[in-house]
Amino acid sequence: MCVRSIPSIQTVHVHPSFSEAPMSYAEDDKGPFIVHVSREVSDPASGTTIRAIKFGQFLHTNKIKSVVNDGVKNVGRNKISVQFTSAEAANSFLSNPVLDLCKYKTTVPTYNITRIGLVKGVPVDWSMQELVESLELPSGCGQVMKARRLNRKTISEGTVTWIPTQSVVLTFRGQMLPEKIYSYHTSLPVEIYKFPTIQCLICCRYSHIKTQCRSKPRCYKCAQPHTGESCEVSEDNATCLHCSGKHFTINKSCPEFSRQQSIKVIMAQESISYLEASSRIPLPLDPMQK
Numbered sequence: 189m190c191v192r193s194i195p196s197i198q199t200v201h202v203h204p205s206f207s208e209a210p211m212s213y214a215e216d217d218k219g220p221f222i223v224h225v226s227r228e229v230s231d232p233a234s235g236t237t238i239r240a241i242k243f244g245q246f247l248h249t250n251k252i253k254s255v256v257n258d259g260v261k262n263v264g265r266n267k268i269s270v271q272f273t274s275a276e277a278a279n280s281f282l283s284n285p286v287l288d289l290c291k292y293k294t295t296v297p298t299y300n301i302t303r304i305g306l307v308k309g310v311p312v313d314w315s316m317q318e319l320v321e322s323l324e325l326p327s328g329c330g331q332v333m334k335a336r337r338l339n340r341k342t343i344s345e346g347t348v349t350w351i352p353t354q355s356v357v358l359t360f361r362g363q364m365l366p367e368k369i370y371s372y373h374t375s376l377p378v379e380i381y382k383f384p385t386i387q388c389l390i391c392c393r394y395s396h397i398k399t400q401c402r403s404k405p406r407c408y409k410c411a412q413p414h415t416g417e418s419c420e421v422s423e424d425n426a427t428c429l430h431c432s433g434k435h436f437t438i439n440k441s442c443p444e445f446s447r448q449q450s451i452k453v454i455m456a457q458e459s460i461s462y463l464e465a466s467s468r469i470p471l472p473l474d475p476m477q478k
């Protein structure tokens with residue numbers, strides 16, 4: 189009838205049924221049935237506070253059954269992964285009151301029970317809710333939990349503005365990424381979405397940014413323990429923290445940057461965790477991990 193001309197103001201839409209309840213396993217999810225457990229700590233720099241073997245003992249003491257042997261592992265700072273033999277066992281663990289009592293927080297790793305795809309050509313004046321409501325999904329494909337429009341950063345005269353693009357990232361519940369979906373009877377091919385490779389400007393590690401950093405500063409110019417932004421060392425005299433090469437640690441020609449990009453590809457293609465994907469690509473030299 190009439191053409192809308194309202195610019196998109198809403199860039200993320202989360203399906204209401206997914207924004208309320210924490211995630212759990214559905215009957216038709218395939219394994220592995222993994223639950224991540226972490227504990228709120230007052231001092232995040234205090235390092236690992238849960239050890240896998242101690243947590244295994246905690247599970248035993250509290251009569252939590254159906255845990256897979258070798259299924260209790262440390263997966264990052266202050267985080268344990270527990271694998272169960274069934275969806276039911278994992279879900280009953282998620283709602284076990286003893287976890288709350290002991291200040292443990294549980295989550296189901298989303299890469300395990302969701303698939304993330306990218307669709308292009310979504311008119312910029314549509315809200316994400318409108319897009320989601322217009323969709324027709326193939327059978328076997330789970331609901332769209334979340335839709336997020338990608339914005340492109342532009343800098344003009346020192347001012348940063350974000351311009352909406354026609355690309356939208358869709359999170360589907362379940363373990364199937366459809367090849368295409370329909371919006372108002374028009375097909376939209378779905379591509380595998382790969383998370384961008386991000387790097388911290390404070391500690392130079394990947395997968396977080398400086399506002400989320402919990403580590404001590406390491407200079408991306410000279411590798412000394414201070415922040416790189418104020419360091420005066422030039423790139424000719426630089427030492428890379430990752431490969432010891434003669435470039436800034438944030439230089440995209442660093443072999444570690446390409447490795448991190450490959451990790452993101454494997455994570456997207458196989459829906460596995462960062463740690464798992466990372467362990468597949470050997471680290472020839474990484475002084476930061478030592």
Ligand SMILES: [Zn+2]
Nearest residue numbers: 388390391401
């Ligand atoms: Zn950092």
Ligand SMILES: [Zn+2]
Nearest residue numbers: 407409410419
């Ligand atoms: Zn420096």
Ligand SMILES: [Zn+2]
Nearest residue numbers: 428431433442
């Ligand atoms: Zn390097």
